[in-house]
Amino acid sequence: MAWFKKDKRSSKKVKIPEGLWVKCEGCKEIVYRKEIERNLRVCPKCNYHFRINAWERISLLADEGSFEEADADITSADPLRFKDSVPYKDRLRSNEEKCGLKEAAIAGTASIGGYRASLLIMDFSFMGGSMGSAVGEKIFRAAERAMEQKIPFITVSSSGGARMQEGIFSLMQMARVSAAIGRLKNNHAIPYISILADPTFGGVTASFAMLGDVIIAEPRSLIGFAGPRVIEQTIKQQLPDNFQRAEFLLEHGLIDMVVHRKEMKTVLTRLLGHLIVPNEI
């Protein structure tokens, strides 16, 4: 199915709060909503990057009409039969209704600046983008797809980490997806580019997200292993202002670049131009 059909369907579900004006979470200024939307959901005053959903991300990166979704129907089996205030199954269902997605990630292939690539895009709005068995399987398959088709692998992360409701199965996803990326790197000259969006934490950072051959983050994104509140409670000190921001990670040598949303596709295309080995692809 052509991706724009899906986009139409899903964009209906994009939650846009009422009102013509939005308060920017970056500069706290009141900004005209239309202006933000025209600007790829980036604040025109302070460059704050609002979170965007997976379909918006795809339309930002993929050449028009080129995205083909894969593994759309993979869902969680609720292996723990987890229940808190509501059963986990019900929580999944209500998130599906809320986001118009079956899980917290979309996988598929697309062209980016003319280069075919395997994509895996996370969506923070679905249970905090958490990685359970279904998300893990989609990542695993997307990496294998890149190997089979000898095309680059590109992920966009936005996640609170491993999904608690699937317990040890979620933890195992860290191992699974890292093993898949290890195989990709050991056996193929296939580039793996990891893009980090606000926020990326826990089991996602501590697996595929930090394993990119090239790692790119959006400006000011919060990225880390442990959450800032947990750290503050542990060390009982105030954390520096830019702590765990993309710029902090760049300064500490943990990522390659901080790239503005509007430049992302151009930078990706340029990188692919360098990394694609004609004989391998």
Add this chain to the structure above:
Amino acid sequence: MKYYLDFEKPLQEIELRIEDLRRLSSGKEPSANSEIKKLERKARDMRQEIFSSLTPWQSTLVARHPERPYTLDYINMMAQDFIELHGDRRFADDPSIVGGFASIGPHSVLVVGHQKGRGVKERIGRNFGQPHPEGYRKALRLMKLAERFGKPVITLIDTPGAYPGLGAEERGQAEAIAANLMETSSLRTPVISVIIGEGGSGGAIAIGIADKLMMLEHSVYSVISPEGCAAILWKRDGAEIGPGEYAQAADSLKMTAQDLLSAKIIDEIIPEPLGGAHREPESAARALQDALLKSIEELSAKTPSKLVEDRYRRLRKIGGFIVPRKEP
């Protein structure tokens, strides 16, 4: 003075009485001796009763018992000629992960494990078994060394989790864990992992990708601690949470050795002496040694390529998701 967990209190009374009687009679009074024997039988029955039906939360407490044997205790009891190696060659030596070469039976192996401390000073020195990135990088350096020399790798897991600190983040805690997962998944030598106490999330799995994964009977392994899980689920609007909520969370997380065996995440449970490994460390170490020797022999028969292939397949087939069948 022994340390007793709350649910062991009835046992404590009997054991203290046995000790008292022993001290008073010093083995000379026949009447006291028969009383001691009677009490010992009673204590054994009680231990049997308590420990055969531990709840997941009680298992968690046993797994964290301050007298439970740690990595270095097991190494001392079951291995010979341990040579500890230090440092990640980049920043520091992390004492919350130890490692080095040792002999177990006829085999020269590399052992890596989390190390908690005993007593206030050592506990702080070893950061309560919570590694910094340096610990994971040291572990990887040593495992790569073992790979080059064809030594089997044994990892002993016992950590509340990776340390959530400022320096840990600055030095790439997430990257260190991720790199370990990626590299050990294709390590060309046998890897055997045993959870000996607490298997705390990413901090545990970072040295836990193995060809054979085992758990001691009363150890636990989970994506989050029961306390952390309870806080996320119930600590809203300033609500107080306590052992009741922790117990409920521990139930939901399915984190005991038995749960993980049923889920086919682990291969084997290593039985502990009655009352837990801390009551008879020597016999716990013997059981661990037996299981390790068996595994080393099993895995040594495989070529490095076969090991790597099987390890990948093993991870690949972990379930937990549903793929609807394609329509024809």
